[in-house]
Amino acid sequence: MFEDPLLSARFQFALTAAVHYMFVAFTLGLAPYILFGQFRATLRRDGPRMRAVRFWGGLYIINYAMGILSGIVMELQLSLNWSGLHEMYGYAFGAPLAIEAMGAFFVESTFLGLWIFGWDRMGKWAHWCCFLVVTTTAYASAYWVLVSNGFLKHPTGISIEDGEAVIDDVGAMAANPSALLAFTHVTFSALLLGGAVIAAASAYHLRRGCDPDGMYQRGVRHGTALLLIAVLPTVISGGLQFIMYGQDPPSSGTTYSAEQIAAIEEGYGELSTAHALGISGDMVMMLSWALMLLVGMLSAGVWAFRGLGRWRWHLRLLAFVPVLPYAASVGGWVFRETERQPWTVRHHLTTADAVTDMSPLMATVSFSLFTSAFAVLGTVTAWLLVRFARLGPNAGPLAPPRVFDQDDEDGRTPVLRL
Amino acid sequence: MEIAPALFLTGLIVGYFVLAGCDIGLGMAAPYLARTPAERRRLVSAIAPYFLGSEVWLVGAVGVVAGLFPSLKDVLFEGGMWAVSTVLLTGWLMRDAGLWLRARVDTGAWRSVCDSALVSGSWLLALSWGLIIGGLLSGGDPLTPFSLVCALTVAVLFLLRGAAFGAERLVPADGSASGHTGPATAPEADQAAWATRVLARTGLATTAVTAALVAFPGTGPAVDRPLLLAAVAAVPATALAITSGLSGPHLSRHTSAVAIAAVPLLAGALNLPLGTPPAGTLLLTGGAILPVLPLMVVGQVALHRMLRRPADDHGFFVTPPPQDSQPGRTVPVS
Numbered sequence: 001m002f003e004d005p006l007l008s009a010r011f012q013f014a015l016t017a018a019v020h021y022m023f024v025a026f027t028l029g030l031a032p033y034i035l036f037g038q039f040r041a042t043l044r045r046d047g048p049r050m051r052a053v054r055f056w057g058g059l060y061i062i063n064y065a066m067g068i069l070s071g072i073v074m075e076l077q078l079s080l081n082w083s084g085l086h087e088m089y090g091y092a093f094g095a096p097l098a099i100e101a102m103g104a105f106f107v108e109s110t111f112l113g114l115w116i117f118g119w120d121r122m123g124k125w126a127h128w129c130c131f132l133v134v135t136t137t138a139y140a141s142a143y144w145v146l147v148s149n150g151f152l153k154h155p156t157g158i159s160i161e162d163g164e165a166v167i168d169d170v171g172a173m174a175a176n177p178s179a180l181l182a183f184t185h186v187t188f189s190a191l192l193l194g195g196a197v198i199a200a201a202s203a204y205h206l207r208r209g210c211d212p213d214g215m216y217q218r219g220v221r222h223g224t225a226l227l228l229i230a231v232l233p234t235v236i237s238g239g240l241q242f243i244m245y246g247q248d249p250p251s252s253g254t255t256y257s258a259e260q261i262a263a264i265e266e267g268y269g270e271l272s273t274a275h276a277l278g279i280s281g282d283m284v285m286m287l288s289w290a291l292m293l294l295v296g297m298l299s300a301g302v303w304a305f306r307g308l309g310r311w312r313w314h315l316r317l318l319a320f321v322p323v324l325p326y327a328a329s330v331g332g333w334v335f336r337e338t339e340r341q342p343w344t345v346r347h348h349l350t351t352a353d354a355v356t357d358m359s360p361l362m363a364t365v366s367f368s369l370f371t372s373a374f375a376v377l378g379t380v381t382a383w384l385l386v387r388f389a390r391l392g393p394n395a396g397p398l399a400p401p402r403v404f405d406q407d408d409e410d411g412r413t414p415v416l417r418l
Numbered sequence: 419m420e421i422a423p424a425l426f427l428t429g430l431i432v433g434y435f436v437l438a439g440c441d442i443g444l445g446m447a448a449p450y451l452a453r454t455p456a457e458r459r460r461l462v463s464a465i466a467p468y469f470l471g472s473e474v475w476l477v478g479a480v481g482v483v484a485g486l487f488p489s490l491k492d493v494l495f496e497g498g499m500w501a502v503s504t505v506l507l508t509g510w511l512m513r514d515a516g517l518w519l520r521a522r523v524d525t526g527a528w529r530s531v532c533d534s535a536l537v538s539g540s541w542l543l544a545l546s547w548g549l550i551i552g553g554l555l556s557g558g559d560p561l562t563p564f565s566l567v568c569a570l571t572v573a574v575l576f577l578l579r580g581a582a583f584g585a586e587r588l589v590p591a592d593g594s595a596s597g598h599t600g601p602a603t604a605p606e607a608d609q610a611a612w613a614t615r616v617l618a619r620t621g622l623a624t625t626a627v628t629a630a631l632v633a634f635p636g637t638g639p640a641v642d643r644p645l646l647l648a649a650v651a652a653v654p655a656t657a658l659a660i661t662s663g664l665s666g667p668h669l670s671r672h673t674s675a676v677a678i679a680a681v682p683l684l685a686g687a688l689n690l691p692l693g694t695p696p697a698g699t700l701l702l703t704g705g706a707i708l709p710v711l712p713l714m715v716v717g718q719v720a721l722h723r724m725l726r727r728p729a730d731d732h733g734f735f736v737t738p739p740p741q742d743s744q745p746g747r748t749v750p751v752s
Contacts (some may be wrong), residue, residue: 090488101481110717167698
């Protein structure tokens with residue numbers, strides 16, 4: 001595959017995007033839960049609840065780190081490996097990415113920094129507001145990235161002037177149906193994934209009889225509730241996207257004529273490897289949805305019989321549920337991205353024309369470097385997430401500093417500061 | 419109005435050099451300034467909060483280049499520059515991974531792997547920035563003698579910035595040297611302060627060599643505005659000259675910032691293919707970014723104000739303190 005720079009650039013981007021999204025989805029899914037938990041803890045001045053927030057917050061940051069690292073690589077990889085996209089579509093495709101980097105990520109990362117270092121240094125409500133900004137900008141980020149991605153799939157709001165795409169309708173660009181549908185779907189599926197992980201981590205601890213201040217009983221309830229709320233909208237918003245299937249984008253015919261488009265698609269064929277991969281991705285996604293619906297109904301039943309958080313077989317089952325939404329997310333993205341082939345920008349730019357003119361050596365170096373780096377970093381982060389989820393609230397990276405009571409004679413009784 | 423996006427981009431890149439110069443430079447100086455585990459721990463906790471707030475400036479700049487100046491990419495990512503950009507990205511990844519992961523596993527081997535990633539990543543970052551500036555000025559070839567000397571000079575400027583930053587941040591949070599046994603003073607901070615002088619002199623020497631290469635026919639860069647280049651290059655030279663005469667860190671905090679801020683401005687001597695973004699793109703990006711601009715400013719100011727004090731002894735990026743301390747001690751909470 002290294003003889004063909006196009007193939008390795010595509011494979012590299014697919015890997016980067018898939019790894020990136022796995023961490024992004026957890027970020028999006030967990031953020032509202034932490035926001036909600038911290039709100040309740042702050043409102044009630046509830047120390048034990050705040051301890052739970054520190055536990056989930058620790059997982060959030062470990063996960064966020066890999067989200068940033070893979071996001072940076074993805075942003076630069078678009079420039080390094082896909083220069084054709086920027087030559088002709090830079091002003092259109094790049095604009096939402098610029099907004100994402102400046103308006104969303106810049107703010108998100110700065111305020112996350114404030115949140116991490118502000119635990120004992122700022123007012124409780126100011127601290128909560130920092131996380132409110134983090135959550136809002138995380139979703140804003142997702143929206144703008146999907147506007148970019150939606151543009152590739154369904155270019156609208158643009159016209160072609162001198163071979164360059166120019167945005168002539170800002171509203172149409174921002175309200176691209178392909179982007180809005182995908183954003184709805186990503187939001188619900190991320191909440192589903194977040195709920196599954198919260199329920200799984202809680203179930204793991206409950207099965208071992210560890211439940212400090214009832215935080216894991218709450219976690220298993222909240223996680224299951226999120227899962228139940230989000231599973232149907234995920235399936236529906238996913239299915240709704242099929243209305244876009246086969247629809248020609250409004251700007252179709254401005255770069256290539258209808259005959260040329262037909263010829264390019266004909267030349268690519270229906271039975272390419274990409275399409276085969278896409279169909280398998282679709283099947284993985286559908287199968288995972290079906291299993292999640294089953295698990296959801298089962299859990300609702302268990303809850304109705306007051307077995308939630310108590311029946312050991314169910315706790316054991318819950319601990320493995322996150323595999324399903326992760327598989328569905330990756331499968332879904334493989335399906336969405338391969339479905340667009342042979343186009344990078346549908347009916348405007350073929351993938352073969354978008355790739356940077358790289359020598360096989362450059363392609364090999366870039367591919368092996370970043371793939372191995374991602375393999376290491378992704379594995380380490382996943383291992384750390386599981387490790388800290390298992391270690392529980394006392395060993396988390398955001399666990400409060402231990403302060404020893406001044407009056408205590410032997411000074412060994414730790415006092416919790418929250 | 420047409421100049422506003424270009425000014426915005428310049429502001430982001432200069433902001434990145436000034437702010438990230440602190441944590442990249444201190445990371446480069448780590449093998450010299452921090453030799454014991456406790457010293458390394460303090461050095462990382464001095465860097466860690468800063469890098470989150472400073473690298474976003476570069477991410478923002480890359481985004482702005484993607485959206486508003488797509489033709490700049492041809493200059494930045496072609497031929498030899500492609501290789502340098504890939505190395506820069508590798509260095510960035512290594513340094514960040516080292517910082518994020520260091521405190522997560524409590525073993526010496528893990529920490530030394532992360533420390534190596536931090537140090538080598540910081541060096542790769544600084545050197546590739548120098549090669550990018552030198553390569554741009556040499557017309558896209560990062561391997562000319564001029565580019566190489568440029569890389570060396572930029573690395574020295576990063577080191578100077580890091581040393582000036584370390585002289586302030588490596589001081590323990592309180593007089594008792596952060597809760598465990600140790601001297602009340604901070605030898606690392608003194609060492610960093612002393613290093614600013616040496617580094618300023620080295621920087622002055624490498625700047626002189628760079629200037630000599632410019633004057634020497636055949637090795638100098640081909641720029642469109644040589645006078646501007648000379649004027650901008652005079653800024654770090656003056657700043658270095660001021661710092662090199664002082665022993666303490668007092669002025670180096672400002673002079674190092676001025677010196678490193680001039681580095682990206684050197685590219686102003688070239689006729690870069692900026693182009694004018696079309697109205698629709700400006701409307702979309704301006705309409706979406708301007709409303710959050712106050713939030714960006716508030717966040718950055720708040721973060722850097724909060725971190726102005728000496729580094730904390732606990733937190734996400736700080737490893738647990740060494741186990742040899744006596745039981746019953748009080749961990750200070752600031």
